[in-house]
Amino acid sequence: MKVKEIALLLTCHNRVQDTVRCLDCLYSCILPEGASLEVFLVDDGSSDGTEDKIRLLFPFVNVIKGSGNLFWNRGMHLAWKTAIAKKQYNFYLWLNDDTFLFPNAIQVLIESYNSCREESIVCGSTCSKLGNDITYGGFSKIGNMLLKPNGELQSCDFFNGNCVLIPNVVVKKIGILDNNFHHALGDMDYGRRAAKENIGLFISPLYVGTCEKHEDYPKWCSPKVPVSQRFKHLYKSSCDSNPLQLFIFENRHHGFFMAAFHLFTINLRALIPQIYNQRKKI
Incomplete structure (x- = not known):
């Protein structure tokens, strides 16, 4: 598929430094030839000046105001819904605002997708900032094990939503994130829904960025x-x-x-x- 327009979907709440760094890394990425990128960011009721900072530093970003009660899944749902209302993009790229992409990340994701069949989703795996531990990505259902990138495209059974590339052909088939979920489970649900429709799920051959693991005791x-x-x-x-x-x-x-x-x-x-x-x- 010839690369054209990518809508990047992002939601944030009260971590302005991470959000700014995330966007800095994003706009440092090398885009494949023929690609363009438009960002849809939901600021879910931040009180730390996130909206003003983003509008000042990144005036080309589409900032969408959230209620403060959307959390991750409903924030991403709103960003996705807003992007689709504007026009149909060739790809939709989920990104967490605490995920900091490497310069080749989008190239890796697009190249990975181009080596798959059309109805496929590619998840970009992330590692710790030291680069020696996988933190988020695609899972094998055998033991719910995170799959480490090995230089080759690998199939997975479900995935985290930190960095995921979804083509429009998949969106036309299964829709967007389910608004029933507030924060968690939406990404896991989306991957399983896709698998049931015989959509290929893959992880990229290389890490696409860093994101530290969140393991607070509930x-x-x-x-x-x-x-x-x-x-x-x-x-x-x-x-x-x-x-x-x-x-x-x-x-x-x-x-x-x-x-x-x-x-x-x-x-x-x-x-x-x-x-x-x-x-x-x-």
Whole structure:
């Protein structure tokens, strides 16, 4: 496919330094011949001056105001919806604002896509800033294992949404991110929906940038947090394990009984975290 127009989708909230650095790295990328790039950035109610800073430094970026309650998935959904309303792009590129692309990142993604069949998605893997540990990318369903780039195109079963290239032909077939999910699960859901439609999922042969791993211990399963507060954190819209959103995801991809089982066990873990945390140590 001849490369033409790429819409880059981004959402942010109160980390202006990361967002500016992300865009600096993005605009330092070498574009393939014939490619153009337009950025759609949702500023989801930031109070740290993100919008003003972006408009000053990057006046060509389409800044979209969010409500402050969109979080990652709904912010990306709004960015994507806005881009499509403007026109149909050849590609849509997801990017997290704490992912800092290497100069060859977009070239690597496009070249990877061009070696696949038309109905394919390419996920760009990221590493730590020291470059020796993979942090986000595509997974094999065998052991939920992150696949490390090995210099060759590899198929995957689902992926993180940190840096993902999606052609318009795929969007026409399966649509955009599901607005049912607030923060997490939207990226994992999208990959699984694509796989069900026989769309190829791949990781790029090389790392495309750096992004540090986020592994904060969740408050909803910490014995140190009072039980009422644990459930409050568990049912927050932004919680990665929000039971209601997780039920939608599990029911869609693993069936009702698995979804119901996990709905029960995740609430049980919030109620009695000591049992599960002790089992995890064994």
